[in-house]
Amino acid sequence: MGDIVLREFxxxxxxxxxxxxxxxxxxxxxxxxxxxxxxxxxxxFEAGQMYVQYAKLAAPKAKYPLLMWHGGGLTGATWGSTPxxxxxxxxxxxxxxxxxxxxxxxxxxxxxxxxxxxxxxxxPEFTTKAACWSNFRMGPVFSEDHSKRQAYEGTQFPVExxxxxxxxxxPRWRSMDDxxxxxxxxxxxxxDGGCVIMAHSxxxxxxxxxxxxxxxxxxxxxxxxxxxxxxxxTTDFSVLKDIPQLILWGDFxxxxxxxxxxxxxxxxxxxxxxxxxxxxxxxxxxxNLPEQGIYGNTHLLMMDRNSVQVAEVVQQWMTSAGLMK
Amino acid sequence: MGDIVLREFxxxxxxxxxxxxxxxxxxxxxxxxxxxxxxxxxxxFEAGQMYVQYAKLAAPKAKYPLLMWHGGGLTGATWGSTPxxxxxxxxxxxxxxxxxxxxxxxxxxxxxxxxxxxxxxxxPEFTTKAACWSNFRMGPVFSEDHSKRQAYEGTQFPVExxxxxxxxxxPRWRSMDDxxxxxxxxxxxxxDGGCVIMAHSxxxxxxxxxxxxxxxxxxxxxxxxxxxxxxxxTTDFSVLKDIPQLILWGDFxxxxxxxxxxxxxxxxxxxxxxxxxxxxxxxxxxxNLPEQGIYGNTHLLMMDRNSVQVAEVVQQWMTSAGLMK
Numbered sequence: 044m045g046d047i048v049l050r051e052f053x054x055x056x057x058x059x060x061x062x063x064x065x066x067x068x069x070x071x072x073x074x075x076x077x078x079x080x081x082x083x084x085x086x087x088f089e090a091g092q093m094y095v096q097y098a099k100l101a102a103p104k105a106k107y108p109l110l111m112w113h114g115g116g117l118t119g120a121t122w123g124s125t126p127x128x129x130x131x132x133x134x135x136x137x138x139x140x141x142x143x144x145x146x147x148x149x150x151x152x153x154x155x156x157x158x159x160x161x162x163x164x165x166x167p168e169f170t171t172k173a174a175c176w177s178n179f180r181m182g183p184v185f186s187e188d189h190s191k192r193q194a195y196e197g198t199q200f201p202v203e204x205x206x207x208x209x210x211x212x213x214p215r216w217r218s219m220d221d222x223x224x225x226x227x228x229x230x231x232x233x234x235d236g237g238c239v240i241m242a243h244s245x246x247x248x249x250x251x252x253x254x255x256x257x258x259x260x261x262x263x264x265x266x267x268x269x270x271x272x273x274x275x276x277t278t279d280f281s282v283l284k285d286i287p288q289l290i291l292w293g294d295f296x297x298x299x300x301x302x303x304x305x306x307x308x309x310x311x312x313x314x315x316x317x318x319x320x321x322x323x324x325x326x327x328x329x330x331n332l333p334e335q336g337i338y339g340n341t342h343l344l345m346m347d348r349n350s351v352q353v354a355e356v357v358q359q360w361m362t363s364a365g366l367m368k
Numbered sequence: 369m370g371d372i373v374l375r376e377f378x379x380x381x382x383x384x385x386x387x388x389x390x391x392x393x394x395x396x397x398x399x400x401x402x403x404x405x406x407x408x409x410x411x412x413f414e415a416g417q418m419y420v421q422y423a424k425l426a427a428p429k430a431k432y433p434l435l436m437w438h439g440g441g442l443t444g445a446t447w448g449s450t451p452x453x454x455x456x457x458x459x460x461x462x463x464x465x466x467x468x469x470x471x472x473x474x475x476x477x478x479x480x481x482x483x484x485x486x487x488x489x490x491x492p493e494f495t496t497k498a499a500c501w502s503n504f505r506m507g508p509v510f511s512e513d514h515s516k517r518q519a520y521e522g523t524q525f526p527v528e529x530x531x532x533x534x535x536x537x538x539p540r541w542r543s544m545d546d547x548x549x550x551x552x553x554x555x556x557x558x559x560d561g562g563c564v565i566m567a568h569s570x571x572x573x574x575x576x577x578x579x580x581x582x583x584x585x586x587x588x589x590x591x592x593x594x595x596x597x598x599x600x601x602t603t604d605f606s607v608l609k610d611i612p613q614l615i616l617w618g619d620f621x622x623x624x625x626x627x628x629x630x631x632x633x634x635x636x637x638x639x640x641x642x643x644x645x646x647x648x649x650x651x652x653x654x655x656n657l658p659e660q661g662i663y664g665n666t667h668l669l670m671m672d673r674n675s676v677q678v679a680e681v682v683q684q685w686m687t688s689a690g691l692m693k
Binding site for chain 2: 046050051052084085089092096118119123124130131133134147152155158165166168171173174206209213214
């Protein structure tokens with residue numbers, strides 16, 4: 044496939060602000076050995092920043108840098124190697140000629156998180172293996188007994204590496220989206236020459252508002268099994284009408300046990316968004332992979348066994364949308 | 369300086385184990401808007417895993433992959449671009465011919481963390497800007513008022529970007545080192561052909577035990593302002609006697625306000641370790657940068673303005689230690 048020739052590789056932070064805490068009582072905490080630990084919560088901290096790692100090619104073939112935004116409860120590790128050790132999309136899209144920017148959303152991964160409730164508003168949530176099994180469409184039956192889990196017949200996910208995948212899961216907050224949105228907006232705003240956003244699942248919840256905030260900076264929107272949109276009743280989407288958009292879905296969307304978020308996103312939220320975009324004359328495309336003869340994809344399509352094939356569908360769309368040189 | 373030609377770029381997780389929680393009461397939590405949030409803590413989780421990102425060159429010039437281990441309260445972002453946007457050591461050592469593996473220690477960054485005290489033993493600590501100012505030897509006077517902070521005269525740290533640096537700080541636990549050690553040991557054990565560990569600060573606390581656990585896999589130890597060693601009274605260091613080791617220190621080590629950990633490490637712990645290693649006939653070198661005419665380095669020497677110059681000292685040592693092809 045050829046090597047990846049980088050001119051520059053590095054990282055930076057966007058978004059965030061300084062917080063100063065005074066007069067907060069220490070946390071007194073009983074350790075497992077019975078001793079008491081005091082932790083001071085007072086001081087000066089950074090909060091709400093977002094980590095971004097980038098790779099700039101010596102000779103990019105894409106017109107714009109590609110920003111990869113992960114989904115809920117995950118980090119930029121989404122785009123690294125697959126759980127069974129194959130090449131991930133971060134590397135693959137570099138190999139295909141894209142400058143790639145992979146971020147960890149605020150409160151996750153290298154972006155760090157802050158104490159709660161003194162800085163963050165609520166307690167975090169800890170996503171279980173059971174919840175991911177359902178939310179990521181692994182199969183009809185989950186069990187804590189690994190041997191009793193049932194994957195969908197014909198699944199493309201390497202289910203014998205499901206627990207390996209679960210090592211990517213991080214605690215998440217449902218109360219800090221405004222800070223994350225600000226950081227994503229700040230990121231997009233840095234690209235005076237434009238950028239393309241590839242957003243997975245919850246990432247799309249931030250990608251569309253970021254495009255609404257900086258429509259001149261966003262040259263393409265790739266929405267991979269996206270979760271939500273801003274409320275169409277109160278949102279004017281018309282500034283997005285010139286942006287090529289791809290909405291892409293995998294398989295097992297019509298199974299009886301379909302999880303609530305996918306049901307809402309696939310059958311209600313995104314059909315309405317698609318209709319609005321079409322009404323505006325926007326170059327928006329909706330792809331159901333099974334209709335292209337590509338079967339078995341879960342919500343984690345960048346980790347599925349046919350992840351390269353799915354990436355090729357995205358890459359072909361980018362070419363057809365005029366996003367390559 | 370030439371481009372970086374990669375054959376492979378990806379990531380994986382090492383260490384860790386599965387944890388199952390049952391019958392833990394929900395956390396009931398008052399949100400800022402006054403509503404009550406219930407968070408379930410029950411389920412099946414991964415715990416203790418460590419994230420590792422790697423870049424393999426098309427034509428490495430080093431004999432062994434280089435493992436970069438960050439210090440306390442930080443993540444692999446340590447080795448990314450400097451806070452003022454210059455090239456970081458992750459990129460620089462790739463450019464100089466090393467396959468580079470950058471990890472986030474357990475409980476930090478993309479390695480994730482687990483709820484406490486149900487899985488992790490204690491409450492985390494939140495490192496303040498004041499604590500870092502002292503621990504990382506920024507200067508004699510810290511103030512929450514940015515304009516009143518005093519850096520050391522002649523400092524190489526880009527102090528006007530100190531707050532930018534602080535965006536890298538993550539919460540830390542002082543109670544989970546055994547899990548981190550296991551993950552680091554597992555990482556080293558993967559390198560049948562050997563590896564070189566570059567450890568900063570707290571990273572050295574894990575690097576020496578990992579080398580003791582797998583001395584046949586470790587071909588070089590680069591200890592950048594290391595913090596601690598295993599207890600010499602109860603540790604047999606003789607298995608390390610054939611491993612080339614570099615112990616390297618920056619400037620401002622003899623200032624009156626020297627923080628406690630540096631004082632102990634520089635004046636007591638590491639002189640004893642160095643003496644033991646010398647006594648064993650080990651190829652160990654101790655470098656004080658000011659004695660080589662390189663002044664002004666803080667504890668964050670990979671981010672200092674002369675970070676390339678410091679890296680060159682390390683690279684030259686690696687060449688002289690026979691670690692390059």
